[in-house]
Amino acid sequence: MAQILYIEDEKEIAEWVTKDLTLKGHNITWLTSGNEVESHIETADIVILDVMLPGLDGFSIGRRIKKEKKDLPIMMLSARTSVEDKVEGLDFADDYLTKPFYLEELSARVEVLLRRFQKNDEVMELQHLSIHTKEGLIFNQETNEEIQLTGKQYHLFQFFIRHLNQILTKEQLYEGVWGERYLEGDKTLMVHIRYLREKIEKNPATPKIIETIRGIGYRVKA
Template sequence: MQRILYIEDDQDIGSWVKRDLEERGYQVTWHLSGDGAEKAVNASDIVILDVMLPGLDGFSVGRRLKTEEPDIPVLILSARTSVDDKLQGLDFADDYLTKPFHPEELAARIEVLLRRFQKQEPENYELGHLLIYPTHNRIESRETGEEIILTGKQYHIFQFLLRHPNQILTKEQIFEGVWGESFIEGDKTLMVHIRYLREKLEKDPTHPKIIETIRGLGYRVKT
């Protein structure tokens, strides 16, 4: 899963950009300022950066991040549209997109930068006793080497949870993210799918370690 460090102080813009990118399969860490960005950048594949930030402005933050991690692309996302601002940004950044923008254009520019810098998902990674191959949509047991076959809907649910690691997701969020429809209170469809999914993924489905139930809140996959 490719990781985005997103630095934006506008709550409205930040929330919908984060949500849109997570729905596209990215893991997004959102900061409201440049504070802490230098510590977070080495765990990121790309940085999306606003210019007008509290404290240090985005140009200063971006230069520091690029000095810290020159091989991680930086995309400036700013309402400042003058040629001077763009030239100042592109002095260190790898792309500059002005607000307002269409989410499809932002997604396309992210993909171009990730390809250019060859930031790709790992061939596989471990999750408990599972070995997951994200690019091949394949899941294996590390203990037996056998492939675990999921139905299409089971895989979509699991992938949705994996796209939000360590985050508690409500039934409403999962249902709407997977089915694309509003969740109706009392509908047991998701619970049934989770039960069958656990029977395939968990060592002991009655005491799940992969897909945790957070009582009264929802579900979580811990990584």
């Protein structure tokens, strides 16, 4: 779970992004301008910063943030697509995403930046699994082998980890990982959970890590 400082003056976009990143387990502080940035950057793990803002533009705000805290990753969001604008943004920022964008791509880029700037790994043990949460690595402690997950399997498992001991509905899981509304009868989630279990469970036929809560959804217990 990361503390995200999000600066965006377009309400509809901000609410859309904030809802998605919150569902993925992050804490969001949303500002509509750069006026209060200084009081939030000390606790932020990453900054998502729009270019077009009232008062100081995103480029100016981003440079100030980097000057004060150079190890704080910044992702620029902008409707400006020219090479010149991207070059100006990447002169100080760590990533630059043009509007319109997909929530899934934004989330993936946020995760990449968080991993890149995380200096110390944290290891979590879950039954026979050793989970290096900052490095994004999972090992079977009994065989010392790394468990390789696909992108969606990894995001699904991370969503469970961020919500340990919580019973999660199909709707919550689908919206949190795919960023879309769950449609009754859709087998996508069920298939991904089956494949995930095949990789992380000792016996996928009797899963001990990802529990099925009949009639509700799933849960991973610490």
